[in-house]
Amino acid sequence: xxxxxxxxxxxxxxxxxxxxxxxxxxxxxxxxxxxxxxxxxxxxxxxxxxxxxxxxxxxxxxxxxxxxxxxxxxx
Amino acid sequence: xxxxxxxxxxxxxxxxxxxxxxxxxxxxxxxxxxxxxxxxxxxxxxxxxxxxxxxxxxxxxxxxxxxxxxxxxxxxxxxxxxxxxxxxxxxxxxxxxxxxxxxxxxxxxxxxxxxxxxxxxxxxxxxxxxxxxxxxxxxxxxxxxxxxxxxxxxxxxxxxxxxxxxxxxxxxxxxxxxxxxxxxxxxxxxxxxxxxxxxxxxxxxxxxxxxxxxxxxxxxxxxxxxxxxxxxxxxxxxxxxxxxxxxxxxxxxxxxxxxxxxxxxxxxxxxxxxxxxxxxxxxxxxxxxxxxxxxxxxxxxxxxxxxxxxxxxxxxxxxxxxxxxxxxxxxxxxxxxx
Numbered sequence: 091x092x093x094x095x096x097x098x099x100x101x102x103x104x105x106x107x108x109x110x111x112x113x114x115x116x117x118x119x120x121x122x123x124x125x126x127x128x129x130x131x132x133x134x135x136x137x138x139x140x141x142x143x144x145x146x147x148x149x150x151x152x153x154x155x156x157x158x159x160x161x162x163x164x165x
Numbered sequence: 166x167x168x169x170x171x172x173x174x175x176x177x178x179x180x181x182x183x184x185x186x187x188x189x190x191x192x193x194x195x196x197x198x199x200x201x202x203x204x205x206x207x208x209x210x211x212x213x214x215x216x217x218x219x220x221x222x223x224x225x226x227x228x229x230x231x232x233x234x235x236x237x238x239x240x241x242x243x244x245x246x247x248x249x250x251x252x253x254x255x256x257x258x259x260x261x262x263x264x265x266x267x268x269x270x271x272x273x274x275x276x277x278x279x280x281x282x283x284x285x286x287x288x289x290x291x292x293x294x295x296x297x298x299x300x301x302x303x304x305x306x307x308x309x310x311x312x313x314x315x316x317x318x319x320x321x322x323x324x325x326x327x328x329x330x331x332x333x334x335x336x337x338x339x340x341x342x343x344x345x346x347x348x349x350x351x352x353x354x355x356x357x358x359x360x361x362x363x364x365x366x367x368x369x370x371x372x373x374x375x376x377x378x379x380x381x382x383x384x385x386x387x388x389x390x391x392x393x394x395x396x397x398x399x400x401x402x403x404x405x406x407x408x409x410x411x412x413x414x415x416x417x418x419x420x421x422x423x424x425x426x427x428x429x430x431x432x433x434x435x436x437x438x439x440x441x442x443x444x445x446x447x448x449x450x451x452x453x454x455x456x457x458x459x460x461x462x463x464x465x466x467x468x469x470x471x472x473x474x475x476x477x478x479x480x481x482x483x484x485x486x487x488x489x490x491x492x493x494x495x496x497x498x499x500x501x502x503x
Contacts, residue, residue: 124378134496142482148434
């Protein structure tokens with residue numbers, strides 16, 4: 091998929107999410123902690139992704155400005 | 166006792182006081198990786214003040230026993246990150262209108278083989294987060310600057326062109342990510358980011374993830390996909406061609422008691438590398454990763470951010486080039502009150 095199409099798709103999804111009927115609740119009101127909003131901040135996630143880090147060149151996290159540990163690409 | 170162990174002990178003993186936090190969250194994990202012939206150990210520690218969210222993370226990876234120098238597990242790596250959160254003015258309900266999260270980090274690596282190569286990467290950045298839509302959507306903006314240094318490499322490419330890699334590389338990454346609590350059973354997240362680097366074409370990436378809780382079976386499904394493109398003219402200053410990569414993953418988080426969760430997962434990845442040289446070979450890398458985690462939470466109905474838990478993780482990683490890696494990991498997270 092071309093980057094421009096991907097960006098358009100993501101913008102469309104964000105727009106749809108923004109016009110979703112307003113539901114006032116905080117994250118503590120999510121039905122169950124299994125949804126784990128903070129899962130990516132745990133060490134568990136880092137030990138699982140470690141094997142891929144030096145073998146693959148694509149950003150394994152999908153890119154959110156985090157990481158920045160690759161001396162080759164600077165990302 | 167090595168320097169890493171001394172530093173880790175000092176952190177665990179003293180940082181709660183330095184953080185001036187009444188309670189401190191600590192995490193520690195160790196993981197063993199093996200490709201059948203060589204084995205490496207990853208040790209990670211993180212400590213975080215509960216009130217100010219100042220967080221220090223330290224990690225170290227090193228060989229265990231005899232190491233094949235061409236193994237992807239070869240070499241040593243040590244890194245640390247320091248991050249914090251500065252809340253903006255609070256609303257009437259007491260929640261911050263926005264949060265600024267600065268961070269710095271350092272990563273040093275050394276590969277030992279016929280030719281020892283040392284590389285150091287340092288970064289500084291910040292993120293700004295805020296909630297919209299009556300606290301149903303959290304947005305995060307990230308900006309980061311990375312400085313890397315490594316021994317310069319001088320090689321001749323397959324088309325006879327000389328490739329000379331720079332000793333110092335700087336890069337900037339910027340991104341936006343969001344998490345939308347759509348319903349009490351469903352949240353979805355996404356991100357868009359770009360990386361501008363001295364030695365590479367501009368890179369763009371995007372990801373989407375959905376998490377849905379299925380109440381009748383007390384389970385949640387986590388599905389995600391991402392795309393990474395680092396394409397464009399590649400100058401003779403890097404050994405890697407232009408890259409396009411796609412990944413997808415699926416996890417099933419099943420409660421098997423009030424305190425225990427079993428979470429098997431699968432990740433699929435495919436990458437195409439187009440070389441700089443016109444007569445070079447296009448490389449296609451594909452990988453499959455299967456992993457399972459058992460998590461035990463010490464308190465039932467405890468919200469994750471404050472939860473104390475123990476986890477065990479096992480997994481295998483296999484590429485279409487014949488590489489196989491296995492891992493076993495264990496970790497614990499707890500909150501100490503002083």
